[in-house]
Amino acid sequence: MSTETAAAAAQVAAPPPAGWEEARSRVYAVGLAAALPPVNRSLSDADGYTLAEPLTTRTDLPAFPTSSVDGWAVRGAGPWDVVGRVLAGQTPAGLTADGTTVEIATGAMVPTGTTAILRIEDSGRTPDGRVTGTPRPNPEWREPGEEAVAGEELLPAGTPVDPALIGLAASCGHDQLAVRRQPRAALLVFGDELLTAGPPGSGRVRDALGPAVPSWLRRYGCQVRPSDVVGPVADTLPAHVAALRAALAGADLVCTTGGTMHGPVDHLHPALEALGADHVVNTVAVRPGFPMLLARLVDADGRVRFVAGLPGNPQSAIVALVSLVAPLLAGLQGRALPALPQATLAGPVPGRGDYTHLALVRLDRAAGTAHPVRHVGSAMLRGLAGADGFAVIRPGTSGEVGARVPVVPLPLLPGERTW
Numbered sequence: 185m186s187t188e189t190a191a192a193a194a195q196v197a198a199p200p201p202a203g204w205e206e207a208r209s210r211v212y213a214v215g216l217a218a219a220l221p222p223v224n225r226s227l228s229d230a231d232g233y234t235l236a237e238p239l240t241t242r243t244d245l246p247a248f249p250t251s252s253v254d255g256w257a258v259r260g261a262g263p264w265d266v267v268g269r270v271l272a273g274q275t276p277a278g279l280t281a282d283g284t285t286v287e288i289a290t291g292a293m294v295p296t297g298t299t300a301i302l303r304i305e306d307s308g309r310t311p312d313g314r315v316t317g318t319p320r321p322n323p324e325w326r327e328p329g330e331e332a333v334a335g336e337e338l339l340p341a342g343t344p345v346d347p348a349l350i351g352l353a354a355s356c357g358h359d360q361l362a363v364r365r366q367p368r369a370a371l372l373v374f375g376d377e378l379l380t381a382g383p384p385g386s387g388r389v390r391d392a393l394g395p396a397v398p399s400w401l402r403r404y405g406c407q408v409r410p411s412d413v414v415g416p417v418a419d420t421l422p423a424h425v426a427a428l429r430a431a432l433a434g435a436d437l438v439c440t441t442g443g444t445m446h447g448p449v450d451h452l453h454p455a456l457e458a459l460g461a462d463h464v465v466n467t468v469a470v471r472p473g474f475p476m477l478l479a480r481l482v483d484a485d486g487r488v489r490f491v492a493g494l495p496g497n498p499q500s501a502i503v504a505l506v507s508l509v510a511p512l513l514a515g516l517q518g519r520a521l522p523a524l525p526q527a528t529l530a531g532p533v534p535g536r537g538d539y540t541h542l543a544l545v546r547l548d549r550a551a552g553t554a555h556p557v558r559h560v561g562s563a564m565l566r567g568l569a570g571a572d573g574f575a576v577i578r579p580g581t582s583g584e585v586g587a588r589v590p591v592v593p594l595p596l597l598p599g600e601r602t603w
């Protein structure tokens with residue numbers, strides 16, 4: 185068969201594209217089924233990972249009755265004879281007789297026999313040194329288990345680890361957390377026409393994805409080392425197969441850019457076939473970005489790896505990242521499929537017939553509105569650089585002003601897009 189006939193045959197034989205929402209949930213499910221193994225990380229090294237087990241507390245919280253004020257732990261009615269002092273960190277003797285007190289510091293363990301704690305500022309002294317005063321009606325200490333009881337589940341498996349969770353885990357007595365291993369990702373850039381330095385011209389464009397995609401992947405929780413980014417890979421089938429094989433040796437996910445169609449130098453499909461990959465998703469009914477794909481390889485020993493084919497048009501590649509790669513990585517990390525926030529369209533967005541339209545928008549979070557941006561051609565990145573995410577215009581609809589629509593957020597950090 186000639187190249188042209190083979191390409192035409194491949195297109196005729198291709199199954200219809202998956203619906204965008206269906207593709208999203210399908211890749212999430214295969215990711216979750218291949219969730220990465222648990223590893224232990226010290227608390228100081230756990231930020232950004234995902235809990236592989238529920239977070240439970242090892243003791244009651246607080247673990248002992250704890251004074252919440254500086255003052256006097258008293259027994260019975262006053263005035264009270266001072267019989268000692270207890271500081272935070274000490275284990276006090278009990279108060280055994282009415283009319284006695286120990287000086288107590290905030291955070292100190294409350295002696296057994298204590299009937300009240302008198303704040304230092306509410307107390308006085310008799311000439312012979314006894315303590316006087318009236319304790320406030322509310323108890324001035326925290327009972328064991330007030331916050332949580334030993335063994336209680338505080339957060340479920342799948343929770344992303346953040347500084348608040350790390351602090352809570354420390355207060356519960358943990359030194360380490362069982363988290364999912366970080367996904368390892370690699371990037372192969374396809375396209376002989378790409379320049380890796382200097383201005384574009386004379387038929388050649390700058391590779392805009394090799395520098396950008398690794399940073400997006402890291403924001404989704406991946407480890408990507410500089411040596412994991414390779415390209416441009418020569419536009420031949422053997423070079424594609426060799427590059428994929430090498431990248432797959434060390435990665436859970438290999439992203440490729442370009443070559444997703446069936447042009448004369450588009451080798452991704454035949455390369456995946458040569459490697460024995462099966463397609464999880466092969467084209468998605470979304471604009472832009474429909475040639476996106478996700479393929480899976482399963483080793484003889486059961487090890488699962490994925491190839492995400494991102495279309496070459498730069499904005500389309502990012503659409504594929506948010507549509508397929510983000511849900512896959514959520515699954516691999518054992519997280520929930522991210523729910524999509526809703527916003528009210530502040531400007532009209534055309535529909536795309538039977539296809540879902542992902543339209544770049546800037547969010548006004550205070551107002552809850554989504555504002556379509558300009559420069560949104562699939563070959564452009566200018567609109568993306570001023571947007572927070574994509575409004576989802578469902579098949580058969582168009583985005584009227586005032587419509588409530590889901591938004592797929594870009595993984596931006598606090599402080600970005602604040603102008």
Ligand SMILES: Nc1nc2c(c(=O)[nH]1)N[C@H]1C(S)=C(S)[C@@H](COP(=O)(O)OP(=O)(O)OC[C@H]3O[C@@H](n4cnc5c(N)ncnc54)[C@H](O)[C@@H]3O)O[C@H]1N2
Nearest residue numbers: 375390391392393394441442443444445450495496497500
């Ligand atoms: N006959 C048809 N041709 C095309 C169709 C179609 O339906 N029928 N779809 C178009 C759509 S939509 C897309 S998207 C692209 C996808 O093509 P590939 O994934 O095979 O990508 P390439 O052909 O390699 O490149 C497309 C375009 O993007 C530029 N490019 C590629 N990589 C980069 C990069 N790393 N940085 C910047 N720009 C990149 C490349 O120069 C091309 O201009 O297919 C359409 N064709």
Ligand code: MOO
Nearest residue numbers: 472473474500562
């Ligand atoms: O779908 Mo292409 O990805 O529109 O440019």
